[in-house]
Amino acid sequence: MGQDTQAPLSFDEGRALEIIGGLAHLEGAMLPILHALQDAFGHIDARMVPLVASALNVSRADAHGAVSFYHDFRDAPAGRHVLRICRAESCQSMGCERLVEHLRHTHRLTPGETTADGALTLENVYCLGQCALSPAALVDGEPVGRLDEKRLDALLGQLKGARA
Numbered sequence: 228m229g230q231d232t233q234a235p236l237s238f239d240e241g242r243a244l245e246i247i248g249g250l251a252h253l254e255g256a257m258l259p260i261l262h263a264l265q266d267a268f269g270h271i272d273a274r275m276v277p278l279v280a281s282a283l284n285v286s287r288a289d290a291h292g293a294v295s296f297y298h299d300f301r302d303a304p305a306g307r308h309v310l311r312i313c314r315a316e317s318c319q320s321m322g323c324e325r326l327v328e329h330l331r332h333t334h335r336l337t338p339g340e341t342t343a344d345g346a347l348t349l350e351n352v353y354c355l356g357q358c359a360l361s362p363a364a365l366v367d368g369e370p371v372g373r374l375d376e377k378r379l380d381a382l383l384g385q386l387k388g389a390r391a
């Protein structure tokens with residue numbers, strides 16, 4: 228099982244501008260900047276969007292669109308653990324939707340949301356390159372495959388144990 232996700236920094240405009248300024252010269256700088264901001268802060272705070280837009284001379288709508296289009300970016304801090312479940316074709320054909328329903332009904336976990344205690348975030352991902360192990364997921368960045376309800380329950384039990 229992986230480590231807890233890194234604690235995000237709170238928003239710091241100076242640090243955000245430093246990161247943006249260091250990458251703005253790149254061709255196609257939007258994605259590298261967003262990745263660097265998320266690495267530093269744990270998510271893309273709404274206050275970062277105008278800073279990115281201004282540095283790249285694009286509209287706020289364009290910058291916001293990039294954040295919402297790519298599933299890699301989150302607009303709120305993640306929980307201490309992150310479960311990313313693959314919902315692309317191969318995993319769909321092997322039953323990932325059933326697993327998502329199981330998470331929703333049995334564990335009250337909905338993709339895109341974090342538990343009230345801040346312990347766990349569930350996110351969708353679209354192909355992890357682990358199709359041979361469908362249905363697959365990432366738990367704190369570590370791939371897990373051939374999931375079924377029982378394995379998911381066990382994984383969540385381990386994460387709960389690690390929360391203490």
Ligand code: FES
Binds near residue numbers: 313315318319355356
């Ligand atoms: S479709 Fe899920 S890992 Fe490729």
